Amino acid sequence: MKHVLVGAMGTEMIAPYVLEYTYRRSVGPVLGRFLAALREARVEGARTHSGKVIVPPTEYDPDSGEAVADMVEVGQVGVVTAWAWMGEPMRNQPLDKPFAWALVKLDGADTAMLHAVDAGSPERMASGMRVRIRWRQQREGSIRDIECFEPEAA
Amino acid sequence: MADPIKVVKIPIHLDFQVLAGRDYARFLTAIAEGRFVGRRCPSCKKVYVPPRGACPTCAVVMGEEVPVADRGCVTTFCVVNVPYEGQTMKLPYVYASNLLDGADIPFPHLITGIEAKDVRMGLRVKADWLPAAERKPTMESVRWFTPTGEPDAPYDSYKDHL
Numbered sequence: 001m002k003h004v005l006v007g008a009m010g011t012e013m014i015a016p017y018v019l020e021y022t023y024r025r026s027v028g029p030v031l032g033r034f035l036a037a038l039r040e041a042r043v044e045g046a047r048t049h050s051g052k053v054i055v056p057p058t059e060y061d062p063d064s065g066e067a068v069a070d071m072v073e074v075g076q077v078g079v080v081t082a083w084a085w086m087g088e089p090m091r092n093q094p095l096d097k098p099f100a101w102a103l104v105k106l107d108g109a110d111t112a113m114l115h116a117v118d119a120g121s122p123e124r125m126a127s128g129m130r131v132r133i134r135w136r137q138q139r140e141g142s143i144r145d146i147e148c149f150e151p152e153a154a
Numbered sequence: 155m156a157d158p159i160k161v162v163k164i165p166i167h168l169d170f171q172v173l174a175g176r177d178y179a180r181f182l183t184a185i186a187e188g189r190f191v192g193r194r195c196p197s198c199k200k201v202y203v204p205p206r207g208a209c210p211t212c213a214v215v216m217g218e219e220v221p222v223a224d225r226g227c228v229t230t231f232c233v234v235n236v237p238y239e240g241q242t243m244k245l246p247y248v249y250a251s252n253l254l255d256g257a258d259i260p261f262p263h264l265i266t267g268i269e270a271k272d273v274r275m276g277l278r279v280k281a282d283w284l285p286a287a288e289r290k291p292t293m294e295s296v297r298w299f300t301p302t303g304e305p306d307a308p309y310d311s312y313k314d315h316l
Contacts, residue, residue, distance in 0.1 A: 020165070029158060
């Protein structure tokens with residue numbers, strides 16, 4: 001721990017401390033397929049035996065516990081179901097200017113997924129608004145292949 | 155479609171600014187000067203090293219600052235044999251709770267200068283300081299603790315501090 005002596009009395013000590021884990025994790029066949037589709041600028045969800053489409057996909061139906069039936073493609077535009085404004089973005093967040101965290105239910109999905117909406121200002125955000133995916137140019141099979149969402153009207 | 159993705163990187167990175175606080179700052183200032191200090195609880199009379207503002211057992215404001223020796227004995231210890239991410243010490247190495255003379259709470263630090271298999275409860279050890287010119291207000295000013303060569307401390311002298 002490095003030290004820096006600060007404070008008017010010279011008695012305050014503040015030191016920077018970085019806690020870092022360079023995790024890598026295996027994703028399994030369902031997420032593996034979801035991420036591969038993102039690389040191709042498509043979104044897939046898991047369909048349960050009861051017909052519910054879960055995005056991002058889970059391996060099991062959260063209601064019944066059964067394995068999901070298959071994977072289906074969903075739309076690239078959806079509805080904001082909830083949002084919160086991030087006025088001071090932190091490092092590594094989707095955008096480096098103020099944005100909205102939002103839950104977005106893509107057309108064809110029965111669940112909402114978390115991502116960022118580049119609305120410009122909180123006045124332009126509203127639950128119920130339609131947003132579409134802005135794909136990243138270089139994609140690698142990551143949730144970040146979706147750079148963010150933007151208002152459909154824009 | 156192309157092959158599914160198998161592995162993703164999920165790095166975690168947290169940037170903290172840690173404020174030492176008054177007591178820990180005084181402790182580190184003393185460390186830079188080559189000495190240990192603690193504080194005594196006015197209720198249970200125990201000397202805590204490093205010092206803190208309130209007694210963790212009695213929940214009262216700590217009393218006077220007291221000097222504590224830079225030597226004492228090993229109470230409990232562990233021998234690290236398994237490599238881990240971020241490891242800097244060569245294996246095996248020993249980390250011990252050292253009861254410094256004058257303190258009631260053991261102080262954790264590395265033990266060197268002795269084979270891991272020979273470390274034992276009661277082993278008398280002393281701090282190995284960096285030269286004065288290199289010391290700073292950080293625990294890195296104490297490299298480790300090494301055996302003094304004195305006879306082992308009797309169990310009764312530290313059994314209530316385990």
